[in-house]
Amino acid sequence: MNFVMPRSTYTRLHRRVPVAARNRAERSQHPVFELIEELRREAKRSEYLSYSEIGPFRSGGAVHGIARFVFTGPDLAEEPVRIGIFAAIHGDEPETAYAALEFLRRLLKEPERARGYEIYVYPVCNPTGIEDGTRHSRSGVDLNREFWQGSKQPEVYYLERELGVLLFQGVIALHADDTTPGVYAYVRGATLTEALARPALEAAEAFLPRAAGSVIDGFPAQDALIHHHCFDGVLSNPAELHPAPFELIFETPQEHPVELQVAAAVAALDRILEEYRPFLAFGQNL
Numbered sequence: 001m002n003f004v005m006p007r008s009t010y011t012r013l014h015r016r017v018p019v020a021a022r023n024r025a026e027r028s029q030h031p032v033f034e035l036i037e038e039l040r041r042e043a044k045r046s047e048y049l050s051y052s053e054i055g056p057f058r059s060g061g062a063v064h065g066i067a068r069f070v071f072t073g074p075d076l077a078e079e080p081v082r083i084g085i086f087a088a089i090h091g092d093e094p095e096t097a098y099a100a101l102e103f104l105r106r107l108l109k110e111p112e113r114a115r116g117y118e119i120y121v122y123p124v125c126n127p128t129g130i131e132d133g134t135r136h137s138r139s140g141v142d143l144n145r146e147f148w149q150g151s152k153q154p155e156v157y158y159l160e161r162e163l164g165v166l167l168f169q170g171v172i173a174l175h176a177d178d179t180t181p182g183v184y185a186y187v188r189g190a191t192l193t194e195a196l197a198r199p200a201l202e203a204a205e206a207f208l209p210r211a212a213g214s215v216i217d218g219f220p221a222q223d224a225l226i227h228h229h230c231f232d233g234v235l236s237n238p239a240e241l242h243p244a245p246f247e248l249i250f251e252t253p254q255e256h257p258v259e260l261q262v263a264a265a266v267a268a269l270d271r272i273l274e275e276y277r278p279f280l281a282f283g284q285n286l
């Protein structure tokens with residue numbers, strides 16, 4: 001039995017803000033939010049996809065929420081395999097949000113590929129950063145350095161709650177990096193993560209080069225994989241989980257066209273679903 005106590009000290013708003021009062025007009029300024037709305041409408045007609053919003057929280061005089069799609073694959077077992085995909089925790093990386101949404105659109109066309117999975121997708125983890133086109137949230141904080149450290153940031157509070165309650169067997173964070181000319185990944189958590197990361201990078205290589213060199217993003221790397229190193233406070237599972245979930249941070253080179261970054265990230269995500277499936281047959285005792 002896993003027991004996880006989120007350590008955030010964020011206090012939620014006491015009064016719920018009616019949906020009508022939210023500033024939808026402002027949110028729709030970035031095309032990402034229009035795509036979310038489109039997919040949300042499709043979700044209403046789909047037996048596999050559902051939409052909800054986590055939050056709400058207030059920032060800069062407006063009320064925000066974090067979009068959450070859940071894709072429930074066919075033939076779900078009693079205890080489904082839950083995967084969490086998190087994009088745009090940095091607001092200046094909208095490519096990752098496009099990739100997350102495209103991944104879902106393709107699953108809608110071929111739901112079979114999600115057989116056995118319950119996939120949670122958070123296309124915009126930093127909504128105010130996306131609106132402002134900034135890495136940081138409107139509070140001026142790099143949210144991806146705040147996790148599991150008693151953060152007062154509402155986005156972190158709500159995402160930590162998802163991670164703490166849903167206990168994902170796998171967490172994938174999507175990023176776009178403007179300092180590295182190729183795709184690469186941080187490998188964390190379960191030892192099998194590497195067995196997923198290698199084919200994921202191969203799949204991505206159909207669209208973009210792999211990052212070269214023995215140092216990437218300031219960390220020692222091999223074959224475009226970074227092991228045992230990462231920044232403190234990145235979005236991740238709570239540390240106490242047993243067995244350890246797989247955790248992958250997948251980065252696309254931001255200097256390349258958005259379409260190619262989207263194609264590379266979607267190919268990597270598809271490949272992870274394929275590669276992880278055989279492990280499911282052996283249960284979670286990995």
Ligand SMILES: [Zn+2]
Pocket residue numbers: 090093174175176
């Ligand atoms: Zn990033």
